[in-house]
Amino acid sequence: MTTKAGTLPPASEQGDATYSDAAFYHVTVTADDEQVVVGSGVALSETSADGQQTIELAIGPARDFYLAISPRYEVVSRTVGETTINSYAPAEFMAGAEDAAAFATDALRLFNERFEPYPYTELDIVATSTLALGIEYPGIIAITLHEYDPDDPVNPNVPNQIYMETTTAHEVAHQWFYNMVGNDQLDEPWLDEAVTQYATYLYYLDMYGEQAANEYKGSWNGRFSRVDNEPIPIGLPVSAYQGAEYSAIIYGRGSCSWKRSPGRWSKPLLTPSSRITSANTNGASSAPKPSANWRKRTVSAIWKICLKNGYISDQIAILDIANL
Numbered sequence: 001m002t003t004k005a006g007t008l009p010p011a012s013e014q015g016d017a018t019y020s021d022a023a024f025y026h027v028t029v030t031a032d033d034e035q036v037v038v039g040s041g042v043a044l045s046e047t048s049a050d051g052q053q054t055i056e057l058a059i060g061p062a063r064d065f066y067l068a069i070s071p072r073y074e075v076v077s078r079t080v081g082e083t084t085i086n087s088y089a090p091a092e093f094m095a096g097a098e099d100a101a102a103f104a105t106d107a108l109r110l111f112n113e114r115f116e117p118y119p120y121t122e123l124d125i126v127a128t129s130t131l132a133l134g135i136e137y138p139g140i141i142a143i144t145l146h147e148y149d150p151d152d153p154v155n156p157n158v159p160n161q162i163y164m165e166t167t168t169a170h171e172v173a174h175q176w177f178y179n180m181v182g183n184d185q186l187d188e189p190w191l192d193e194a195v196t197q198y199a200t201y202l203y204y205l206d207m208y209g210e211q212a213a214n215e216y217k218g219s220w221n222g223r224f225s226r227v228d229n230e231p232i233p234i235g236l237p238v239s240a241y242q243g244a245e246y247s248a249i250i251y252g253r254g255s256c257s258w259k260r261s262p263g264r265w266s267k268p269l270l271t272p273s274s275r276i277t278s279a280n281t282n283g284a285s286s287a288p289k290p291s292a293n294w295r296k297r298t299v300s301a302i303w304k305i306c307l308k309n310g311y312i313s314d315q316i317a318i319l320d321i322a323n324l
Ligand SMILES: [Zn+2]
Pocket: 136, 170, 174, 192, 193, 196
């Protein structure tokens, strides 16, 4: 389904607010000099005059463009292959920024090996006041300030580092499942969320082994139990879920479906047929048609599992496969 600009319904209070086809973005931002401007992609040029800075940013192909601006941001950086990871947070939260950079370094390295190589030369992480634990955008991820703040944590009974690692791995995985392999996040949010949860399981498996990975998987059952394991369909639009249902079904029940049959889908998903051309120094891929076969086989494999398990109707699945 495609929604024309200007006719967008009000955003749901949970889940993603928009979805888009991939495009190239070239954005010029003017802001006061004291602001730290962090955005999708890389800065092509930066100038300053009369107390104002002007930054030219570019990214593509990408599903969206995101900016975070604050005079309080400081940054720590790491490198994975040709990609620079920049982790931004206010000065008092730089320990959390260091953690996020370290976890993102491991996640990017592992997913580069598991899936296709990450296509951009930058990946930014920004601490924000988002109500979610984290939110994915192309080339940039936002993480809630609560995961940085020991005085105001997400959960006083769980160390912030635990949340930070899971959130970072999950949002980094979205760079593949949402951005490189896109889906309609408003009408089919489970597609990228559940497979991203499974990718996060693979992160724990590769980093720490089976026991740690299984402990992480336990969180899916925990989420599903919040609606007493009620078999609410996983293939509904964001707006169809009420209250606790969204988290429980999309991240809980949806993720459990991969756990039951990973062998059936993991082979086509994890065996790319073609590779994305490495990003050039402008941050834009020189190949605007990345991995079409891989994407098609991946989404087809997901749909087949959905059909087999009765998560979606045959009618809807046939329509979507035909539209690939
Ligand atoms: Zn997610």
